[in-house]
Amino acid sequence: MLREKEGLKYSTAKEAKRKMGGDGKVFTLAQVSEHNTPKDCWLIINDKVYDVTKYLKDHPGGDEVLLSATGKYATDDFEDVGHSDSARDMLDQYYVGEIDISTIPTKTTYKPPNSNQDK
Numbered sequence: 001m002l003r004e005k006e007g008l009k010y011s012t013a014k015e016a017k018r019k020m021g022g023d024g025k026v027f028t029l030a031q032v033s034e035h036n037t038p039k040d041c042w043l044i045i046n047d048k049v050y051d052v053t054k055y056l057k058d059h060p061g062g063d064e065v066l067l068s069a070t071g072k073y074a075t076d077d078f079e080d081v082g083h084s085d086s087a088r089d090m091l092d093q094y095y096v097g098e099i100d101i102s103t104i105p106t107k108t109t110y111k112p113p114n115s116n117q118d119k
């Protein structure tokens with residue numbers, strides 16, 4: 001599980017740079033965590049930050065799961081559901097920036113330099 005998560009995260013970080021040209025804003029976890037209400041709801045998925053406020057009422061999984069996924073690294077929550085490609089495509093429209101992953105207190109942000117586990 002751990003390995004899988006790291007693989008996902010890193011490949012997505014590269015993808016983010018390619019897609020966004022690296023000019024997205026970078027937020028800390030504390031900054032993102034301020035947006036945790038039904039009127040202002042941000043999520044962190046795969047190193048990117050999304051403002052899903054407008055999507056809360058339309059989300060097929062309901063607004064509660066989105067609200068409970070704020071203020072933390074919600075990649076696992078998002079991935080565990082097995083969201084469709086069209087769900088993934090929707091992410092772009094809610095993109096507001098990147099997360100500074102060093103502000104997220106989780107072991108999965110650390111990758112040993114000699115690791116070959118996610119290749």
Ligand code: HEM
Pocket residue numbers: 043050052055059060061062065066069074077078081082083084085086087088090091094
């Ligand atoms: C911006 C982020 C998200 C988008 C755009 C999104 C979009 C969608 C879409 C389009 C579906 C319909 C099924 C599909 O196409 O896969 C769906 C279902 C679902 N989502 Fe999300 N989702 C997001 C985040 C999340 C998060 C963070 C969670 C969990 C904490 C979650 C939980 C669910 C659940 C449980 C369903 C299944 C609903 C059902 O079939 O009854 N989603 N989501």
